Amino acid sequence: MEKERVSAIIEQIAQYGKGTRGVNRPAFSQAEKQARDYMIGLMQQIGLEVTIDEFGNICGRLEGTDKNAPAVITGSHLDTVPEGGNFDGVVGVVGGLAAIERLKAQGPLTHPLELIIFSAEESSRFGFATMGSKVLAGMVNLTAWGKAKDQAGITLPEALGEQGLSFETIRKAQRSKDTMKAFIEMHIEQGAVLERNEETIGVVEAIAAPTRMKMTIEGEAAHSGATPMGDRHDALVSAAMIILAVEEIALEHSHRGTVGTVGTLKVHPGAMNVVPGMVELWVDIRGVDHDSIIETLQDIKDTVSDIAEERETPVAIEVMSSEKPVHMHDDIVDIIENVCHKTGVVYRRMNSGAGHDAMNMAHLVPAGMIFVPCRGGVSHNPDEYASIDDIMAGIEVLTGSLYELAK
């Protein structure tokens, strides 16, 4: 598959969910369904046998000469954040397709090859990230997931139902370790390290762990004109203090690679002429240094508690998820690095600040990741961009690595 064709496929996928501002292709949406159907067609065209599991994960498989050998797997996702870009996830799906097509053309390998398109990688719709790979790895929290709702109030079970899937059966999609030999995901970096150092490939050693908290700030709704400033318990003012505290504390910890973000909040009742009575806000903390993450969380909790007391606006903190950094398998890292050497691309070993399906796959099989640069480090944004030359270099390294594992 040559670069014009890779470009054309990426461009075609970008049409599904294209809005006035970026791409909107949430998990289990109609737009994602269109992109999935398009990819299924391409997978079948190159001779992959396509199956879809109980959570909607798509698997395209090419048999090897040894029918009983465990599969060598690559893959990524097609869902996007709201107002997202054209490359996050898509590069790994299209890159995986291109790599398997090349390997097929080179002649039969011992191990089967698989391309997996994971469902619901982005947390933006239901508040849980990398759900598809969690299902494969048996890391499902049925109780919490069953209650998960999107901003329109649609639950995950309802969204699955709309796609003809049943929430009750998703555990059946768990995969046995015996069926898999290795997993490699290709992805855009989503940071600016490669670009800044003029490197083409990142060989990922560890993936930062996200901790997510929801804070609910209780104030007192009141008329914005008739309530004197001194009589107020404005939940949004307390929320503003919390946002600045998260920023400040994360800055203090940033030399250890930890970052903190308030990505969204919701004001109740949310009218111009009402002092806000309640605010819900969501905090995302990440890092590769477990101690630094723990300290950051404790500092945030202490400060929030002070703000709640000072402003007389109680704050409830709910830890939604808390994950440990995940290390890629040394053997896979070495294989990818060797392929980089052989092909002569400029690469570096590095960590991933963003979470990926490879985190969960690493619980099942030796896993690795290949990063390609993205312009300005920008992702989750309409301006997200990766050059076709960098993507083709990534495909070359992915092809070589899968070959080493499957030969």
Next chain:
Amino acid sequence: MEKERVSAIIEQIAQYGKGTRGVNRPAFSQAEKQARDYMIGLMQQIGLEVTIDEFGNICGRLEGTDKNAPAVITGSHLDTVPEGGNFDGVVGVVGGLAAIERLKAQGPLTHPLELIIFSAEESSRFGFATMGSKVLAGMVNLTAWGKAKDQAGITLPEALGEQGLSFETIRKAQRSKDTMKAFIEMHIEQGAVLERNEETIGVVEAIAAPTRMKMTIEGEAAHSGATPMGDRHDALVSAAMIILAVEEIALEHSHRGTVGTVGTLKVHPGAMNVVPGMVELWVDIRGVDHDSIIETLQDIKDTVSDIAEERETPVAIEVMSSEKPVHMHDDIVDIIENVCHKTGVVYRRMNSGAGHDAMNMAHLVPAGMIFVPCRGGVSHNPDEYASIDDIMAGIEVLTGSLYELAK
């Protein structure tokens, strides 16, 4: 109309739009339609002739002995903010009905009496307040109103259309000054001055003017895990600084009766794992001291400009509305005060921090307002409460004042 009946009517209206948290009866909604239909029935029962104008304002009229005499008018509104209470607006509508019923029972008066139920008093749906009375007073901005949208993206013309009204014709509802002699609105105070001083009636001298601004903060959306703290242009962090600045500046000006509120904001793209790229927020400034309002606005603009520069997140400020404080007519204030004296209720002359339809009616006819206390000064909130005894005292003062004007 005795107090049990007044209570029962208020309670019945509270059923229309009752939600899990307060009453949701936005302008031109189905719930408001139910409340309107219920009131029309009651108005017809006591013998009022009901007409509905091009903006949906309801007028119930009782003729006087002089067919050509200008009308003495009372009225208020039935729409609520999201998660609102049972009394804001409703007290003036039901109180007006009770007053006119009493006057009818006492025998014919010279002037006709009218009860007007104004459409779209609350700004929470379309961003413009007291729209119904603005239409009557000819204070319509067709261009701006035509573009107004609610949070679901429904435009004002569409919402009017759903109620069988046509946006194109709303100017026809403008009323000639000649047809009106006076206007008195009864309303809950929405502050705690009467309660704190154990007074039953507020005779309003001036109504504070709201100035509304929309600020759009442009940051840069980026991945929350992979974007180092130092590389960010987080629009929500800038928004938090603006929220605290509005609070601080309003506190400095509060001794002159000026208040400032950020009542709502919207985060784009609004996902847990994306550094906010854009925030829209709405500021509401009010006061009765014009100089203080001007200074407050200037201080806010200066500070916002500093924040925008420091954080490298440009902020666009759009002044949506800017009104001057409105003084009630001396003659009406005196009439209401005299009736208070005669009936022996404890009252005070005071200002209104909240805006009311009486502001716009004051441009057409001599206007006044009667306040009744509300518990803790709370309004725009499910906890909003006014005692039936205070409401009945208000009805007595309203009845006496309308009688003086219409006799």
